[in-house]
Amino acid sequence: MHPDRPSNAETQFIEMQGGVAAYTNEGSGPVIVCVHGIPGSTFDFRWLAPALSQNLSVIRIDLPGFGKTPKASHPGPDMDGMARFVLQFIDFMEFDSVSLIGHSLGGAIATQAAAMDERILALVLVSSAGPYSHRGHFPKTYKALLPFARNPVTRPLIVSMGRKALRWAGFHIGNSAETVVTALQCAASINFKRHGETLKELTKPTMVTWAKDDSIVEPRIGEILKEIAPAGPRLQFETGGHNIQKTRAVEMAQMLFPWIQEEVNLFLDRSKSVL
Template identity: 25%
Template sequence: MRTRHRRWREVALGLAAISFAFALAVPALAVATRVSPPQAEAEGHRIELAVPGRAPVTLYYEERGGGPPVLLLHGLGESTFTWHEIVPRLAESHRVIALDLKGFGRSDKPADDAYGADDQAILVAQFLLQRDLDAVMLIGHSFGGTVALRTALADGIRGTTRVRRIAVIGAPALPRSTARHLDLVKMPGLPDMVAQALSPELLARILLSEAMGGAEDLSEEIIEGYAAPYRDPEAMQAFLATARTIVKEEGAKAIAKRYRAIRQPVLVVWCRNDPIVPLRAGRRLAAALPSATLEILDGCHHLPQHERPDALVGELEKFLAR
């Protein structure tokens, strides 16, 4: 019986880790928080995007502030809610748009196989074009960082001024970047069984703990914020479909070659103790990009936007000001 329970926990942790930050804030974390001036609430919108060969997809996004545009792309298992500590600070001087990727948050969750980074990048590119956004700073956390890089290479974006700068945070942007136990998600049927057996709340607790280095004192409000979308069976299926595309992606050399075509400045931010996408992956990624700067943060794991928010915002603001 102990062996069986241990195995279930290993699979659950595999699902947790592959989320790359399903969770957000832990009140018990001893971090210094800068108080920002009061901000107007972000406005929620929906946009229908046409994808060649597929049915249209409607994505949800929120917008706040004014100035040069910044587009935020969340990680696997997350949503626009992921950025709620960061958006008010960036919106003091920028027009900040946070997008729910296909399959997540309040965006459509079609039952198809188009959940890879390149599939998402096609939609983000269409979003930029349809909204006529130019000189945008793309900021992506984890899987969202991979999507940001692929967006810069997408049709209609590559070679234009649509993307001015890119910041990636703990992104598994090259194959085999993630911790090995994430490969459990490839086991036929088993991750689906675990997902059905665990409540969204329990899964959220596991994910939070994994992404934050074993943190246990978790806010019920935050747990609910991340668990709520996963009461929809379609959301969990999209989550698993996306997770499998990440761990199954091959061809590191070919993808690194593609990245050499990215001419925009790229800020690569990594936590020194990231257990999900280890720092060695960040060094590999920075070396593959022609104009990359690697910044390493101490005192955090896979969620610097919540474990070290001031340090992260400071790096982003310096990069935005260049």
């Protein structure tokens, strides 16, 4: 299920080291930062945000080159570069501690960010990429197309083809050529094996949720993530597709909030004992 209405939170902007970053901010309580997939935007969490914002401060960000954040806001359109952008955003927002939720390829980005910073208390993987390329991802094709996307003569053709392919797959990307090219660059850079290795070494509590009828990331990957990710809630749906942050927003929120609150309380207790 999802809430009666999607979020209509106003887009805000914050000036960072490389330029502006677009985000939305709603609710109150422990902070959870939503990291969309590739391609994607804050739009992807418009149904989950109302379900979570009753108890949490829900921050949705546009990664560089997507939504309303220009690509120039961060020079690296790869997994590590996007993870550093997320952490820089947390710096500039002056958050002491946050949880991260990553959808699809955003799960790999959120995982890298969680491994790089102690302020990340917990991680939520939603229909996430796993330790190998999934059926909706074609890394060899993406890498082969990159030189043509960089060439000003062939770029328009690659953009047109990419836009049609992404819309056919159900992605809402707008008409920006920058978005299509950035999506191609970032998708080609995802290191699935390293993502899996990072998850195995990660110590942050991790929730994993997926649907058995996901047409992009096969359910077998959800089963693998369930086993290799650190301890935390596991939530499998029979139906819901790839975008369960929309179709199963209410059910996800019901499990996610108490767990996040528990992890925040544990963090506060540890902080008091140090003092």
